[in-house]
Amino acid sequence: xxxxxxxxxxxxxxxxxxxxxxxxxxxxxxxxxxxxxxxxxxxxxxxxxxxxxxxxxxxxxxxxxxxxxxxxxxxxxxxxxxxxxxxxxxxxxxxxxxxxxxxxxxxxxxxxxxxxxxxxxxxxxxxxxxxxxxxxxxxxxxxxxxxxxxxxxxxxxxxxxxxxxxxxxxxxxxxxxxxxxxxxxxxxxxxxxxxxxxxxxxxxxxxxxxxxxxxxxxxxxxxxxxxxxxxxxxxxxxxxxxxxxxxxxxxxxxxxxxxxxxxxxxxxxxxxxxxxxxxxxxxxxxxxxxxxxxxxxxxxxxxxxxxxxxxxxxxxxxxxxxxxxxxxxxxxxxxxxxxxxxxxxxxxxxxxxxxxxxxxxxxxxxxxxxxxxxxxxxxxxxxxxxxxxxxxxxxxxxxxxxxxxxxxxxxxxxxxxxxxxxxxxxxxxxxxxxxxxxxxxxxxxxxxxxxxxxxxxxxxxxxxxxxxxxxxxxxxxxxxxxxxxxxxxxxxxxxxxxxxxxxxxxxxxxxxxxxxxxxxxxxxxxxxxxxxxxxx
Numbered sequence: 001x002x003x004x005x006x007x008x009x010x011x012x013x014x015x016x017x018x019x020x021x022x023x024x025x026x027x028x029x030x031x032x033x034x035x036x037x038x039x040x041x042x043x044x045x046x047x048x049x050x051x052x053x054x055x056x057x058x059x060x061x062x063x064x065x066x067x068x069x070x071x072x073x074x075x076x077x078x079x080x081x082x083x084x085x086x087x088x089x090x091x092x093x094x095x096x097x098x099x100x101x102x103x104x105x106x107x108x109x110x111x112x113x114x115x116x117x118x119x120x121x122x123x124x125x126x127x128x129x130x131x132x133x134x135x136x137x138x139x140x141x142x143x144x145x146x147x148x149x150x151x152x153x154x155x156x157x158x159x160x161x162x163x164x165x166x167x168x169x170x171x172x173x174x175x176x177x178x179x180x181x182x183x184x185x186x187x188x189x190x191x192x193x194x195x196x197x198x199x200x201x202x203x204x205x206x207x208x209x210x211x212x213x214x215x216x217x218x219x220x221x222x223x224x225x226x227x228x229x230x231x232x233x234x235x236x237x238x239x240x241x242x243x244x245x246x247x248x249x250x251x252x253x254x255x256x257x258x259x260x261x262x263x264x265x266x267x268x269x270x271x272x273x274x275x276x277x278x279x280x281x282x283x284x285x286x287x288x289x290x291x292x293x294x295x296x297x298x299x300x301x302x303x304x305x306x307x308x309x310x311x312x313x314x315x316x317x318x319x320x321x322x323x324x325x326x327x328x329x330x331x332x333x334x335x336x337x338x339x340x341x342x343x344x345x346x347x348x349x350x351x352x353x354x355x356x357x358x359x360x361x362x363x364x365x366x367x368x369x370x371x372x373x374x375x376x377x378x379x380x381x382x383x384x385x386x387x388x389x390x391x392x393x394x395x396x397x398x399x400x401x402x403x404x405x406x407x408x409x410x411x412x413x414x415x416x417x418x419x420x421x422x423x424x425x426x427x428x429x430x431x432x433x434x435x436x437x438x439x440x441x442x443x444x445x446x447x448x449x450x451x452x453x454x455x456x457x458x459x460x461x462x463x464x465x466x467x468x469x470x471x472x473x474x475x476x477x478x479x480x481x482x483x484x485x486x487x488x489x490x491x492x493x494x495x496x497x498x499x500x501x502x503x504x505x506x507x508x509x510x511x512x513x514x515x516x517x518x519x520x521x522x523x524x525x526x527x528x529x530x531x532x533x534x535x536x
Contacts, residue, residue, distance in 0.1 A: 001366060003146040007348070008433070013103070016517050019241055021057050021399045021523075026369065026370075026373045026374070027197075027352060027373075028046050028331070029225065029282065029291070030130070030131070030132070030227040030352070030353050030354060031221075031282050031283060031284050031286075031327070031352055031353075032227050032228050032229070032230075032279055032282055032284070033228070033283065033284050033285075033286070033349050033352075033353075034128070034172075034228045034229075034230050034231075034232065034270060034274070034283060034284075034286070035085075035123075035167045035229070035230070035231045035232070035285075035286050035288075035345065036232045036233075036234070036267060036270065036285065036286065036287045036288070037082070037085065037138070037139075037231070037232070037233040037234065037288060037289070038236065038237065038287070038288070038289040038290070038322070039078070039139055039171075039172075039232050039233070039234060039236060039237060039238040039261065039289070039290055040078075040234060040236055040237055040238045040290070040291065040292070040293055040294050040304060040311055041083070041236075041240075041287070041289035041293065041303055041321065041322060042102070042292050042293030042302040042304045042305060042310065042317065042321070042322075043293075043303055043304060043305025043306070043322065044237065044256070044260055044293065044301050044302050044303050044322075044446035045058055045059060045062075045260070045322055046059045047059040047062040047063070047067060047324075048252075048275065048305060048322050049305055049306070049320075050303060050305070051410050052251075052252050052257070052331070053251065053253055053260060054251055054252070054253075055183050055248075056261055056264035056265075057264040057265060057268030057271070058259070058263075058264045058267050058269075059110070059264075060268075061267060061271065061285070061287060061324055061326050062324045062330065062420075063086045063322050063333065064326060064333050065261075065285075065325055065326030065327070065331060065333060066324065066325040066326075066331050066332070066333065066334055066335070066336055066372065067323075067324050067334070067336070068322075068323040068324070068325070068335075068336055068339045068340055069335060070320065070336075070337055070339045071288065071320065071321055071322070071323035071339045071341070071342070072319045072320055072321070072339065072340070072342070072383060072385075072395070073289070073290060073291045073292070073318075073319045073320075073341075073342050074090060074091065074259050074341060074342045074364075074385070075091050075291060075319075075341050075385070075386075076291045076311055076312050076313060076314060076318040076319060076387070077106045077107050077291060077311065077386075078093075078107050078139075078141045078171060078290055078291065079096055079105065079106065079107040079108045079141050079142060079143075079369055079493065080096040080097070080107075080142075081232075081274055081291045081342065082087045082141055082142055082290055083116050083142055084340050084342055084365075084522070085123075085288075085343075085345055085346070086116065086120075086122045086346070087116075087123075087132060087288070087346060087348050087367075088123075088125055088343050088344070088345070088346025088350075088363045089120075089194055089343070089362070089363055089364050090343070090362060090486075091360065091383070091503070092119055092250060092386045092389050092486060092488050093177055093364070093486070093487065093488060093489075094113070094116070094117060094489070095117065095488070095489045095490060095491060095492030095493070095494075096116070096427070096493060097177055097388035097389060097491050097492075097493060097494075098254075098388070098491050098494030099386070099491045099494050100389070100434070100491075101141075102491075104311075104432070104492045105431065105493070105494055106387075106388065106432075106493070107141065107171075107493070108141060108143045108144070108170070108190055108413065108493055108503065109170070109496065109510055109536060110144060110187060110495055110500070110501045111492055111496040111501050112143060112144070112494070112495065112496060113145070113147070113495045113496070113497050113500055113508070114143060114146075114154075114289070114297050114491075114492035114493045114494070114495055115142050115143010115144065115146070115153070115492070116142040116143055116154055116155030116159060117461065117489075117492065118153070118154070118158055119157075119250075120161070120508070121214075121357055121358060121361075122159045123160075123229065123231075123345070123346050123349055123350075124136070124156075124159060124161045124162070124229060124231075124359055125159065126160075126346070126353070126355045126356075127160075127227075127229045127349060127350075127353050127355055128160050128162065129298060129355060129356065129482045130353045130354055130355035131226065131227065131230050132226070132227050132228055132353065133162050133163075133222070133226050133228045134160055134161045134162050134163070134229045134230075135161060135162065135163040135164070135165070135218045135227065135229070135231070136156040136161040136163070136164050136165070136167065136229065136230075136231045136233070137164070137165040137166055137214045137215050137218070137230075137231070137232055137233070137247065138166070138211055138212055138231075138232055138233030138234055138235065139165060139167070139168045139169075139171060139172065139232075139233045139234070139238075139258075140155065140156055140167055140168065140169045140233070141168075141169070141170055141171050141236050142154060142159075143275065144169045144170065144403075144500070144502060145395065145500040145502070146500075147500075148193045148401070148499070148500070148533050149499060149500050149502055149503055150502075152195035152338045153254045155167075155169060155192070155195045158195075161231075161508070162399070163218060164192075164193075164194045164195065165193065165211075165215075165218060166189075166192075166193055166210050166211050166212035166214050167191070167192050167193070167194075168191060168192070168235055169190075169192055170188065170190075170201070171235075171238060171438050172189070172202065172235040172237045172238055172240060172242075172428045173188060173189070173238070173239070173240065173516075174240055174297075174423075174519060175188050175189065175240075176188065176189035176201070176202050176204075176240045177239070177240035177241075178203075178204055178240075178242070179182075179502075184201035184505050185201065186200050186201040186503075186509045186510060187365070187501050187509070189201040189202040190202055190502055190515055191207075197502050197503075197504040197511070197513045198504070198511070198512070199504075199511060200502070200504045200505075200509055200510060200511050200512070201510070202293030203512060204240075205244075205321075205532060206233070206240035206244055207235070207242065208235070208236065208242075208243070208244065208263070208266055210242060211232070211234070211235075211266070212265075212266040212269050215230070215232050215266070215270055215273075216270070217267070217298060217383030218230060219270070219273045219274065219277060219406070220277060220533050222271065222277060222279070222530075223277070227298050227353070227417075229349070232266075232270060234263050234266065236259045236260065236262065236263040236486045237256060237259045237260060237263070237293075237302055238294070239294060239297045239300050239301060239423075241255050241256060241258075241259050241300055242259070243255075243259050243261075244262060244439065245257040245260045247259075247262040247265070248261075248262050249301050250262075254301065255299075256299060256300055256302065256459070256509040264307075267287065268302050270285075271285065271326070275348070280328055281327075281328050281329045283327065283329075284325065284326075284327045284331075284349075284352065284372075285325070285326040285327065286323070286324070286325055286326075286345060286383050287322070287323065288321065288322070288323040288324075288454065289317070289322050289323075290305055290307075290321075290322040290340060290342075291309060291311055291318065291321065292309070292310045292311050292313075292318040292319060292321060292526060293317070293429070294310060294311045295311070295317070295374045295409050295414065295429075296310075296409050296413075296417070296423065296428055296429060298416070298418030298421050298422060298423045298424045299421035299422065300421075300423060301423070302318075304317030304318075305317070306453055306454065307320060307453060307454065307455075308408055308454055308455055308456075309313055309408035310409070310431040311428070312406070312410065312428050312429060313406050313407070313408045313409055313429065313430050314385050314387065314404075314405075314406065316400075316449065316453060316454075316455060317391075317408070319385060320407075321339070321342075323342075325372055327372075327470075328386070329364055330519050331372050331373065331375065332375070334375075336371065336375070337382065338371055338377055338378040339367050339378040339380055339395065339397070340371065340374075340378060340380075341380070341383055342365075342367045343363075343364050343365030343366075344365040344366055344367065344379075345365070345367055346363070346365050346529055347363060347365045348365075348367045348372070350367075351367040351369050352369060362487070364384075365379060366379035366512075367379065369454060375410035376392065378396075381396065382394055382395065382396050382475070382478050382479075382482075383395040384479060384482050386486075387404070387406070387433035387434075388405075388433040388434070388490055389486075390404060391403050391404075391479060391482065391483040391486075392404045392406075392433075392480055394403075394475050394476075394478060394479035394482070395449075395475075396471065396474065396475050396478070398448050398449055398450040398451070399446060399447070399449070399468075399471050399472070399475060400446070400447050400449045400455070401439070401444045401445070401472065401475040401476060401479060402442050402445040402446075402447070403441060403444045403446055404434075404438055404439065404441065404443070405438070405439040406429070406430035406433070406437065406438055406439075407429050407430060407437050407469075408429060408430075409429045410524075413429075413434060429517060431450065435476070441463050442478075444472075444476055444489055445458045446458060446459045446461045446468060446471075446472045446475070447459065448473050451526060459472070461473070478503070513531075517519045
């Protein structure tokens with residue numbers, strides 16, 4: 001049984017729980033789960049309206065599954081958005097933010113002593129408690145080490161995953177681009193197998209193929225009746241871009257399209273493997289992007305489609321992301337405009353698995369099992385978005401209230417920094433939540449997102465005579481109450497120690513192929529590539 005997390009302002013803050021028992025009444029067995037996460041993917045797919053991206057295996061999955069038009073990421077940067085996916089909790093609840101008086105870096109870095117707390121109950125922990133075996137491959141970005149460069153305190157294996165294959169504990173960032181003057185930066189670019197570093201700096205040659213083959217072998221090992229959870233977290237399409245020779249030149253769209261086609265091929269391999277091992281009709285597959293596209297990276301950064309904003313902003317382009325649910329014979333193919341969130345992945349899997357959770361904490365997601373299986377309405381009365389500890393937006397049905405606003409990259413900014421569509425430097429428009437560029441509204445701005453998805457025509461709502469007064473006031477009060485009741489443990493990101501940076505062969509930090517040693521300069525342990533807030 002699920003106590004759904006609605007925003008009647010009493011139930012909004014109750015700690016709800018899932019009672020241990022049988023699986024969801026609509027499904028009389030424990031299904032398998034495959035969660036596929038794309039990195040920084042915006043409206044870059046054929047099925048999401050991109051005019052030049054080829055139809056591929058992800059689009060085929062969409063045509064045979066349920067495509068979401070209003071799926072919202074829980075945050076607009078990698079670490080907090082992925083923490084929300086793993087826990088079903090708003091990132092602020094679990095400390096996934098830096099100190100307010102710090103440098104404002106919203107994601108975990110290689111020298112960070114913080115990460116996803118081991119006291120958090122992840123999808124893997126919950127499902128393993130319900131009898132599942134669990135596996136993970138790909139990008140993690142939820143912390144690495146706490147006290148030494150080898151303790152792996154925050155890695156996937158410490159968060160409920162029985163098997164951890166090839167993985168990138170941090171990210172595949174711009175400094176990992178091969179062809180740079182000094183090659184990929186060793187202090188930021190490395191691969192692990194399990195909790196052991198095996199490649200530094202990263203070598204992109206055949207990397208997606210390695211990750212996909214790892215996935216295939218894991219799935220092929222699922223030969224018993226024990227249900228499984230498998231998380232495949234692609235490095236695509238986060239800059240730096242890479243693809244195997246097979247996919248180079250495969251897209252009329254160029255390098256980024258090649259990357260998407262390679263990722264789509266990997267999705268197809270996974271779906272084919274489920275058929276091969278005979279579990280396709282007993283497995284729920286979810287495909288979702290962690291957050292919106294990195295527009296500042298020009299033609300390398302992806303597209304927000306019709307929307308304004310992208311990664312790091314809370315405009316629709318930063319939070320509305322592709323999502324597809326696929327379960328042959330159980331989920332009817334189609335399109336839904338119901339509002340859902342990446343926070344919902346956790347409670348949905350928990351309900352279907354018949355798992356149990358500790359009753360000492362608030363979960364912000366809601367099960368979308370009725371929506372998936374019966375075409376029901378969204379379980380959410382409200383959805384709230386925080387940047388660090390600050391509420392930025394609140395959503396109710398078609399209406400979105402903006403409490404605070406960060407800029408998004410303007411056309412002239414992109415033209416100036418993108419010669420021939422190629423980024424000439426590394427920047428992001430809103431690396432900090434609160435800065436001199438953040439607008440804090442005394443009276444929040446209201447939009448009807450269905451009528452005005454570009455968010456350019458604010459509605460007059462504050463005056464009592466306005467036809468939008470009732471809905472605007474309700475959202476405003478709900479947002480203020482939610483922020484007032486939000487329990488936050490304090491910042492767990494942003495404390496750096498250079499001795500925590502992984503190094504496979506101290507002091508050279510090079511394995512698999514020759515690289516320069518780490519140069520510990522005045523930046524974060526040699527990583528002098530942290531983003532600026534605008535043009536040079």
